[in-house]
Amino acid sequence: MSCAQTFTDYAFRALGYGERALPKADISLCEQIVLIGSGLIWNVYFAVVALGFGFFFASLVAFGRASDRKWLSLPAATFIFLVRGSPLFIQFFIVYETFVLLPKVGWDINLGFIEIGIETRWLTRAWLGAAIVLFLNTSAYTAQIFYGALKSVPRGDIEAARAIGMNTVQINRRIIWPTMLRLAWPSYTNEAIFLFHATALVFFSSFPAWQQRGDSLYYASYFADKTFNPFVPYPIIAGFFILFTILLILLFGWANKRLNRHLS
Amino acid sequence: MFNHCADPSLVDGLSWWSCYLTTGKHINFYQSFLVVFALLLLTVPIILAFGFAGALARRSRMLPVRWFGLGYTSMVRGIPDIIFFLFVPIAMDQGIEYLRHQWKCSDWLEPVRQGNDFVVCTAAKMPLGISPQWVHETYGFLLATLAFAIVFGAFAANTLHGALGAVPKAQLETAAAFGMSRGQIFRRIHLPQMWAYALPGLSNLWMILIKATPLLFLLGVEDIVYWARELGGTKTARFAYPHPDWRLGYFLVLLVFYLGLTWVSEKFFNNLTRRVSKGQTTIGGTV
Numbered sequence: 001m002s003c004a005q006t007f008t009d010y011a012f013r014a015l016g017y018g019e020r021a022l023p024k025a026d027i028s029l030c031e032q033i034v035l036i037g038s039g040l041i042w043n044v045y046f047a048v049v050a051l052g053f054g055f056f057f058a059s060l061v062a063f064g065r066a067s068d069r070k071w072l073s074l075p076a077a078t079f080i081f082l083v084r085g086s087p088l089f090i091q092f093f094i095v096y097e098t099f100v101l102l103p104k105v106g107w108d109i110n111l112g113f114i115e116i117g118i119e120t121r122w123l124t125r126a127w128l129g130a131a132i133v134l135f136l137n138t139s140a141y142t143a144q145i146f147y148g149a150l151k152s153v154p155r156g157d158i159e160a161a162r163a164i165g166m167n168t169v170q171i172n173r174r175i176i177w178p179t180m181l182r183l184a185w186p187s188y189t190n191e192a193i194f195l196f197h198a199t200a201l202v203f204f205s206s207f208p209a210w211q212q213r214g215d216s217l218y219y220a221s222y223f224a225d226k227t228f229n230p231f232v233p234y235p236i237i238a239g240f241f242i243l244f245t246i247l248l249i250l251l252f253g254w255a256n257k258r259l260n261r262h263l264s
Numbered sequence: 265m266f267n268h269c270a271d272p273s274l275v276d277g278l279s280w281w282s283c284y285l286t287t288g289k290h291i292n293f294y295q296s297f298l299v300v301f302a303l304l305l306l307t308v309p310i311i312l313a314f315g316f317a318g319a320l321a322r323r324s325r326m327l328p329v330r331w332f333g334l335g336y337t338s339m340v341r342g343i344p345d346i347i348f349f350l351f352v353p354i355a356m357d358q359g360i361e362y363l364r365h366q367w368k369c370s371d372w373l374e375p376v377r378q379g380n381d382f383v384v385c386t387a388a389k390m391p392l393g394i395s396p397q398w399v400h401e402t403y404g405f406l407l408a409t410l411a412f413a414i415v416f417g418a419f420a421a422n423t424l425h426g427a428l429g430a431v432p433k434a435q436l437e438t439a440a441a442f443g444m445s446r447g448q449i450f451r452r453i454h455l456p457q458m459w460a461y462a463l464p465g466l467s468n469l470w471m472i473l474i475k476a477t478p479l480l481f482l483l484g485v486e487d488i489v490y491w492a493r494e495l496g497g498t499k500t501a502r503f504a505y506p507h508p509d510w511r512l513g514y515f516l517v518l519l520v521f522y523l524g525l526t527w528v529s530e531k532f533f534n535n536l537t538r539r540v541s542k543g544q545t546t547i548g549g550t551v
Contacts (some may be wrong), residue, residue, distance in 0.1 A: 085526040087475040088521050089489070094519060098514040197344035204346065204482055221350055228382045230358070234351040242342035 003030040014213050016036040022212060022222065029232065032223050036237050039216035044244070045127075046199040046215075050134035051192055057139045059177065062146035076143070083140030086132075090110055092205035095133045099123040126207040134202075138195045145191060149184035150176065168223055182259045189252040200241075216240060272504040284505045293491035297521070299405075300488060305410045307473070314417025319424035337425065340418040349479055352366045352411035353404070357390065364388040401486075408483040416473055423465030430453065430461040460540045467533035474525055478518070492518055 009019040011034055023031045064076035083091070099120075106119035122128045133138045153176050181188075200217040203209045209218050216237050223233035268275060269283035284290070319331030361384045362376055369385035376384060386392075391399045431454055439453040481489035496511030 016275060060355050082523070085523040087478045087522055089475075089478040089481075093489070093492075094512065094515045097509075097515060101509075101512065112266045193341065197346075200344040200346050217344075217347065217350075220347075224350070224354065224419060229377065230351050230354045234355075236348055238343045238347055241344055241347070 003028075003034075006030050007032050011038055012036045014041050014219075016211060016213050021204070022219075024226065027223060027227055032219075032233050033236055036216045036218045036223075037240060038235060039214055039219045040240050040244070042126075042202070042213075042215035043196065043199040043241075046131055046134055046202060047192075047196040047248075049131045050138050050195055050199075054135050054138040054142055055197075057135070058146055060138060061143035062150055062180070063172070065143060066150050073088035080140045080144050080147075082231075083137055084144060088137055088201060089205055091137060092130070092133055092201065092207070096124065096129060096206035097110065099129050122181045124207075125210060126202055129206045130202040133174070134195065136199065137198070138191065141191050141194075142188060145184045145187045146180055148187075152183055153179045169194045185252070185256045185259055189249065189256070192248060192252060195240070196248060280505075287505065289352050289495055293484075293488070293495055296486060296488045296491050299480070299485065303405075303409060303412065303477055303480060304473065306409050307416065310409070310413035311416045311420050311469075311473075314413055315420025315424050317377055318418060318421025319428060322421070322425050323428065333421070333425075338416050339424075340415055341490045345415045345476065346479060346482070348415045349408070349411045349483060353407035355482055356407050358382055358408060360390050361388055364390060404483065405485055408480055408485055411483070412473070412476070416469060416476075419469050419472070420466065423462055423469060424458070426465065427458045427462035431457045451491070463533070463540055467529070467537070470529060470533070473527055474522065475527065488518055488521070 006028070007030075007031075010023075010031065012018055013022075013035060020184040022035070061076045061079060064072045065080065067073045067076075102120050102123065104119070104121050106117055109116045109118060123132070148244075157179060158171060159174055161171045166174070200215060203214045204221075212218075214222075218232040220237040224230045227233075266282060266286065267277075268279055268467050269286070273284055274279075291301050300313060310381055316332050318336050320336060323510070324333065325332050361382075364374065365376060365384040365388035368387045374383070376382060387419065391403050435453055435457060436449055441448045478489045480487040492514035496509065496514035499506045500510045
């Protein structure tokens, strides 16, 4: 089988398109590269969803943590402590078991022009359940980073903003939040890398890979099991992850430059 | 364990719990917490050794050694740790068996890799097929320990490299002016001052290490996650102590265990930081 044929068969196998059966005998290098690369779609998906939503939620939690009001700061601090103090692996198990115990119900939500069915059993699927776990996880870590940065926003900046007549909302949005991001960005970059790497855990914890649609590590370990040769699939997946980590660092470096563009 | 537990179907209420929580499997579960501590205690010295080796390699005056150090410390930034945890034990296992195969069965003509099989002669098996079960388990645990040490050694090397670079140059130059040799400067001036800078990074690393311990389960070690899943699963009436799916409860116990462990560690490191930074020329040290 040619490599181009393999590509059309397996490039989107992780999403359920293409050949149904995974390669079993005479596994070629091409098949390993294509299928592991296909699984990487899931890693990127989880990272984008968790980081995208987590960024905004973490900002909220960080401001809540820094608030003078006890009913805001206490839940925020508890959330951060619970998530940062326990292993992600255990969090996956706990959340999955909780979702499994939920009653199986569905709702139809009418949005006027379209009707959407929502079912609780989606929560036991990796695409939603694992994304929620990763979202909560990165939110807590990021909130702690943002909170630390929030504490080191120069007092003079805030006084100057008050002096020119900004109200609290304006100060928070225009002065504190951007400065906080600028200060937190190097640490946040690290957290983003960790989160991206943590996506490899999804199918190794409790969430099952439905119809063998797994992430890159799922396929890599599948090949290592089948060929009993770890020296091919694991270097392949390592190469993929190094490549995407470099892309992530470039992306965050570009954002960092934008955040600091007013400084010489 | 207790006398009244002889027939589990007769007890209920509090005595049911006293019997249920002292079954042989539960004793195994409690002992598996020791596995976590064993891993932590075993890996920490190796991690520090790897970390020092990596950090010193990065500062070496020989270019190839420096490159090696840079490669070693950079790899954990690009590759997820779980890939190492899956790769290192099986790779080490096959590597060791291959070497023993070359040494013990040099008259063996067939290749080691035959299609999808990895074949070595019986004498080269590691551990030997006739070895008792505990040898196999210990061997697996040691390979897992090595995987942890390699990954976290690279993290530690990053931290120590940064800390070694953070010691004020003037301190080292003064020492050189006093006529100290390179070794003396390193042992008496550089190393003692380095710790204050390394401690935040190392304490952070310890936290990450604690939170990586449940991954032992993926390596086939019978750790707390293994037993929590084993004991929590639904037990039908065929079992002595039938109960529905209690895995959530067991995992909540693990959650509390880890929260406690990280909480205690945080307190400990806060104390240590205060002590190490005493007399240092940093903000924390002026008090």
